[in-house]
Amino acid sequence: MTGPEPIAIARPDLGEEEWLALREPILSGWLTQGPKVRAFEQAFARRHQVPHALATTSCTTGLHLILSAMGIGPGDEVIVPAFTWVATANAVVHTGATPVFADVDPTTYTLDPRDLARHLTPRTRAIIPVHLFGLCADMDAIARVAPGIPLVEDAACAAGADYHGRCAGALGYAAAFSFHPRKSITTGEGGMVTTGEADLATRMSAMRDHGASVSDAQRHQGPQPHILPEFNLLGFNYRMTDLQGAVGLVQLGKLDRFIAERRRMAAFYTRELQDLPWLRPPTVPPGLGHAWQAYVCCVDPALAPAPRNAIMAQLQQAGVATRPGTHAVHLLGYYRQRYGLRPEDCPGARDCDRQTMAIPLHNRMGEADLARVVTAITELR
Numbered sequence: 001m002t003g004p005e006p007i008a009i010a011r012p013d014l015g016e017e018e019w020l021a022l023r024e025p026i027l028s029g030w031l032t033q034g035p036k037v038r039a040f041e042q043a044f045a046r047r048h049q050v051p052h053a054l055a056t057t058s059c060t061t062g063l064h065l066i067l068s069a070m071g072i073g074p075g076d077e078v079i080v081p082a083f084t085w086v087a088t089a090n091a092v093v094h095t096g097a098t099p100v101f102a103d104v105d106p107t108t109y110t111l112d113p114r115d116l117a118r119h120l121t122p123r124t125r126a127i128i129p130v131h132l133f134g135l136c137a138d139m140d141a142i143a144r145v146a147p148g149i150p151l152v153e154d155a156a157c158a159a160g161a162d163y164h165g166r167c168a169g170a171l172g173y174a175a176a177f178s179f180h181p182r183k184s185i186t187t188g189e190g191g192m193v194t195t196g197e198a199d200l201a202t203r204m205s206a207m208r209d210h211g212a213s214v215s216d217a218q219r220h221q222g223p224q225p226h227i228l229p230e231f232n233l234l235g236f237n238y239r240m241t242d243l244q245g246a247v248g249l250v251q252l253g254k255l256d257r258f259i260a261e262r263r264r265m266a267a268f269y270t271r272e273l274q275d276l277p278w279l280r281p282p283t284v285p286p287g288l289g290h291a292w293q294a295y296v297c298c299v300d301p302a303l304a305p306a307p308r309n310a311i312m313a314q315l316q317q318a319g320v321a322t323r324p325g326t327h328a329v330h331l332l333g334y335y336r337q338r339y340g341l342r343p344e345d346c347p348g349a350r351d352c353d354r355q356t357m358a359i360p361l362h363n364r365m366g367e368a369d370l371a372r373v374v375t376a377i378t379e380l381r
């Protein structure tokens with residue numbers, strides 16, 4: 001006899017509509033960045049109430065594109081939270097600038113504005129607040145501590161999140177989103193940068209396309225076949241394909257339903273788990289609309305029935321997948337060695353690294369799955 005299917009930590013939700021959307025670019029033969037990407041960008045900009053949206057190959061390349069188009073490079077410093085996916089800091093390193101790690105607030109897991117001031121120097125060129133797991137960072141408090149410093153939102157997890165009535169992606173100087181399959185909406189791999197700055201958008205548009213002054217799509221429609229683009233900027237190839245654009249457009253149309261379902265699931269978990277003395281459900285400050293890319297709890301080592309990793313192993317035995325929330329980047333080998341960082345440099349991030357646990361949350365879960373997760377956790381001894 002076999003038991004019930006294990007419950008995955010995350011599963012993308014795609015179907016017939018995405019499948020059918022691929023038909024047009026495949027049959028037309030226009031596969032690279034073209035009309036589908038443009039339509040996806042326009043719809044994304046509208047949904048997030050931001051003037052400019054440009055699709056990229058990932059959030060990582062999106063962050064790199066933003067920082068490069070801002071002219072950030074060697075000699076500059078960019079402040080990043082220490083508890084985030086490694087890509088936030090990697091994007092800074094790839095520009096030649098130095099990532100400076102600030103601590104996070106262990107209750108929200110986002111950049112702690114109280115720890116920010118000590119990291120500001122005359123070389124600080126930008127701050128990257130991360131809207132981790134879909135909860136917006138405390139953007140107003142961060143801006144108060146660092147007036148005049150551009151805020152680049154790492155909105156990898158935050159499509160559809162809101163902050164006091166404003167959308168993630170429209171809260172700073174620029175933002176980058178991810179469409180990796182662990183995010184609420186996906187294009188397989190993929191990203192989107194957003195900004196209200198027209199000049200920055202123009203530079204990013206050229207730089208994602210080798211620095212070309214006009215795109216292939218524009219050139220093919222133009223009346224003068226002999227004209228090649230100007231290349232006045234050093235660029236990359238960070239273009240999204242039209243196949244991904246077609247899928248992204250369909251996924252974006254489902255975003256609000258996905259988030260509504262995720263909010264209901266998160267509310268159920270919080271209601272059922274909040275009385276456990278050893279597990280702290282995620283905190284949502286007033287005025288913030290969590291997009292619930294992940295539901296990340298904190299295991300109290302003093303009260304838990306077992307160490308976090310043993311709890312995760314027991315849940316796996318019970319058919320419930322879990323993951324650490326994310327990592328403390330200042331503890332990762334490359335960063336520790338290159339910048340001489342110690343765990344106590346960012347104690348909040350260090351503790352989150354050791355104590356957080358994401359439990360399954362995705363749009364293919366049913367009520368019975370949610371109940372099974374809760375039972376497995378509450379029955380732990």
Ligand SMILES: Cc1ncc(COP(=O)(O)O)c(C=O)c1O
Binds near residue numbers: 157
């Ligand atoms: C906070 C954060 N930043 C950046 C990224 C990188 O996104 P991508 O995989 O699209 O490059 C991720 C992906 O997991 C993330 O969670």
